[in-house]
Amino acid sequence: MGLAALCAAGWLSLGVGVAGVGVADLLSPTDEQLRILTTSRIPRLIAIVLAGASLSIAGLIMQRITQNRFVSPSTSGTTEAAVLGVLIATLVFGSTSLTWKMLIAIGFAIGGTMLFLQMLSRIRHRDGLVVALVGLMYGGVIAAATTFVAYQRDLLQFLEIWTAGSFSGVIENRYEALFIVAPVALLGYLFADRFTVVGLGADFATNLGVNYQRVLYSGLVIVSMISAVVVVVIGAIPFLGLIVPNIVTLWMGDNLRRVLPVTALAGAGFVLACDVAGRLIRYPYEISASTLAGIIGGVVFIGLIMRAADRAGAR
Amino acid sequence: MIELSGVTKTYDGQAVLTEVDVTIPRGRLTALVGPNGAGKSTLFGIASRLIVADAGHVTVDDLDIARARNEEVARRLAVLRQDNTLAARLSVADLVRFGRFPHSKGRLTADDHRIVAAAIAELELEPFRDRFLDQLSGGQRQRAFIAMVLAQDTDYVLLDEPLNNLDLRHSVQMMRRLRSLVDDHAKTIALVLHDVNFASAHADHIVALRDGIVVAQGPPEQIITPEVLSEVYEVDVSVLDHDGQRVAVYFR
Numbered sequence: 260m261g262l263a264a265l266c267a268a269g270w271l272s273l274g275v276g277v278a279g280v281g282v283a284d285l286l287s288p289t290d291e292q293l294r295i296l297t298t299s300r301i302p303r304l305i306a307i308v309l310a311g312a313s314l315s316i317a318g319l320i321m322q323r324i325t326q327n328r329f330v331s332p333s334t335s336g337t338t339e340a341a342v343l344g345v346l347i348a349t350l351v352f353g354s355t356s357l358t359w360k361m362l363i364a365i366g367f368a369i370g371g372t373m374l375f376l377q378m379l380s381r382i383r384h385r386d387g388l389v390v391a392l393v394g395l396m397y398g399g400v401i402a403a404a405t406t407f408v409a410y411q412r413d414l415l416q417f418l419e420i421w422t423a424g425s426f427s428g429v430i431e432n433r434y435e436a437l438f439i440v441a442p443v444a445l446l447g448y449l450f451a452d453r454f455t456v457v458g459l460g461a462d463f464a465t466n467l468g469v470n471y472q473r474v475l476y477s478g479l480v481i482v483s484m485i486s487a488v489v490v491v492v493i494g495a496i497p498f499l500g501l502i503v504p505n506i507v508t509l510w511m512g513d514n515l516r517r518v519l520p521v522t523a524l525a526g527a528g529f530v531l532a533c534d535v536a537g538r539l540i541r542y543p544y545e546i547s548a549s550t551l552a553g554i555i556g557g558v559v560f561i562g563l564i565m566r567a568a569d570r571a572g573a574r
Numbered sequence: 575m576i577e578l579s580g581v582t583k584t585y586d587g588q589a590v591l592t593e594v595d596v597t598i599p600r601g602r603l604t605a606l607v608g609p610n611g612a613g614k615s616t617l618f619g620i621a622s623r624l625i626v627a628d629a630g631h632v633t634v635d636d637l638d639i640a641r642a643r644n645e646e647v648a649r650r651l652a653v654l655r656q657d658n659t660l661a662a663r664l665s666v667a668d669l670v671r672f673g674r675f676p677h678s679k680g681r682l683t684a685d686d687h688r689i690v691a692a693a694i695a696e697l698e699l700e701p702f703r704d705r706f707l708d709q710l711s712g713g714q715r716q717r718a719f720i721a722m723v724l725a726q727d728t729d730y731v732l733l734d735e736p737l738n739n740l741d742l743r744h745s746v747q748m749m750r751r752l753r754s755l756v757d758d759h760a761k762t763i764a765l766v767l768h769d770v771n772f773a774s775a776h777a778d779h780i781v782a783l784r785d786g787i788v789v790a791q792g793p794p795e796q797i798i799t800p801e802v803l804s805e806v807y808e809v810d811v812s813v814l815d816h817d818g819q820r821v822a823v824y825f826r
C-alpha cells in the first residue's frame with residue numbers, strides 16, 4: 260500500500276513543473292517532453308527517493324545504536340560538520356572537485372558525530388530533552404564557525420547550496436554521485452540485526468557475541484557517509500532523519516530489520532510530498548523541499564520533545 | 575567447569591573483589607549468595623567477560639575467556655545481568671529470537687524457530703508474545719529476558735537474581751525449571767539468589783561472598799548452617815530441619 264502511494268506520488272511529481280509536461284502527457288510524450296523527462300524530471304524523482312530514503316535510514320540506525328530517539332544527523336552535528344567539510348574542501352581544492360568534497364565531508368561528518376557521542380557519554384542525564392538541546396547547540400556552534408569561515412572567504416552564497424537542500428538543480432549528469440548512498444543504505448540493511456542487538460546495550464550485545472564497539476562505529480560511518488553525500492549533492496534536509504524514524508518506530512517498534520524498509524519508504528514519500536507541494540504552492544515559483552521539511556519537521560520535533568517531557572514529568 | 579582464579583576488581587580505589595577463587599562445577603546448579611554490595615554481580619560480570627578484571631583469570635572448560643573469540647563464548651555461555659532496562663521497543667518474540675543470534679546470525683532456521691517457541695512456552699509467555707516489552711509487568715519482562723537467555727541454548731547459563739520481580743509461584747517454577755535443565759539437559763547453571771532457602775532447596779553447590787571475599791563454598795549442608803549464614807549476613811540465623819530440607823529462619 261505504501262509502495263503504491265509512493266508510485267502515485269512519483270507519477271504526479273513527474274508531471275509537475277514549469278516546462279510543458281503535464282501529468283496527462285506522461286503516457287504519450289512528444290520528443291521534446293521526453294527530453295525534459297529524462298534530463299530533469301526523472302533524475303529529480305530518483306534524487307528525491309534516494310535522499311529521502313537514505314537519510315531516514317541513517318536517522319533510524321543512529322537512533323538505534325545510540326539508544327536515543329533524539330539523535331539524528333540533523334540534530335547531532337553530523338550535517339553541520341559535513342557542511343564545514345565541503346566548505347573547507349572548496350577552499351582548498353576549488354569548487355569543482357566533487358571527489359575531494361565528498362571525502363572531506365564524510366571525514367568531517369564522522370569526526371563531528373564521534374565528538375558528539377563522546378560528549379553524550381559524559382552527560383549523566385541522557386533523557387530526550389537534554390540530548391536534543393545539547394545536539395542542537397553543538398550543531399549550532401559548528402554552523403556558526405562554518406558561517407564565519409565562509410564570510411571571511413566570501414563564500415556565503417555557496418553555503419546556502421549545502422545548508423538548504425533543494426532538488427531544483429538536479430539534472431542529468433549532475434546528481435549521479437548520489438547513487439553512492441544506495442549501496443551504503445543496503446549495507447545498513449544487511450547489518451540491521453547487529454544494530455538492533457547493539458541497541459540493547461553493551462552487555463546484551465557482548466552476551467550475544469556481537470562486538471559492540473565495532474558495530475557502533477560501523478553504524479556511525481554508514482550514517483556519516485549517507486549524510487555527507489546528501490549534503491554535497493543535494494544539501495541538508497533538516498529533521499528528516501529525526502521525525503521519519505521516530506514516527507515509524509513509535510508505531511512498529513525497534514526491530515530494525517522490520518522497520519528499515521518502511522522507514523525508507525516513508526522517508527522517500529515525505530520528501531516527495533514536500534517537493535511536489537513546494538512546486539505547487541507558489542506556482543510557477545518553487546519553495547525548496549528542505550524549507551518545507553524544515554517547517555513540518557520542526558513542528559513534529561517540538562511535538563516529540565513535549566511528549567518526552569510529559570513522560571519524564573509523569574515518572 | 576567455570577574457574578575463576580585470583581580475580582581482583584577495584585573501583586575508584588575501592589576493592590570490590592579480592593583474590594577470589596571460585597569454581598562453578600559442570601552439570602550442577604550453583605547458587606551465589608551474599609549481602610548487598612558483596613560483589614556478586616561484579617563476579618558474574620567478570621565470569622561472563624562483560625567486566626574486565628584487574629587481575630586473575632577465568633576459564634570456561636578449555637576456553638580462556640579473555641582470549642577466546644566473543645562469538646565462540648556466546649555459543650557456550652549465556653548471561654543475564656541484574657538490572658535490564660532496554661531503550662529499544664521489541665516484542666517478546668523478537669527479543670527471544672535474538673537469543674539465537676550467536677548461532678544463526680539473524681537467519682533463523684526451522685530448528686531456531688522451534689527452540690524460540692519452546693523457550694516462550696516454557697516461561698508461559700505465549701499470551702504476550704507479540705507485545706512490546708514496555709507493555710509488560712516487571713515479572714513478565716523478567717521472564718522474557720530469561721526466555722531469551724534460555725533460547726541461546728548454551729551449556730553454561732549465568733543468571734543474576736533471576737527471581738527478581740517474580741511472585742512465589744513463578745519463583746518456585748523457575749527454580750524447578752532450572753533444576754530440570756541441569757538434571758535432564760546437562761546444563762550448568764549458576765545464579766545469584768537473595769533467598770538462601772531457594773538455594774538450600776535447589777542448589778547443588780553454594781558460594782557465599784561477603785565484602786569481595788569468598789567466605790565459604792560447598793554443598794548446601796556445609797553452607798546452610800547457623801555459623802556460616804550468620805557470618806555471611808551478619809544477622810542471627812537459625813536453621814531448622816523440615817522433612818530433610820534445611821530452612822534458614824532469620825525474620826526476627
Ligand SMILES: Nc1ncnc2c1ncn2[C@@H]1O[C@H](COP(=O)(O)OP(=O)(O)O)[C@@H](O)[C@H]1O
Binds near residue numbers: 585615
Ligand atoms: N561500575 C561501578 N563503579 C563503581 N562502583 C561499583 C560499580 N559496580 C559496582 N560497584 C560497587 O561494587 C560493589 C559490589 O557491587 P555488586 O557486584 O553489584 O554487588 P552485589 O551484586 O553483590 O550486590 C558495591 O559496593 C558497588 O557499589
Ligand SMILES: [Mg+2]
Binds near residue numbers: 614
Ligand atoms: Mg547484584
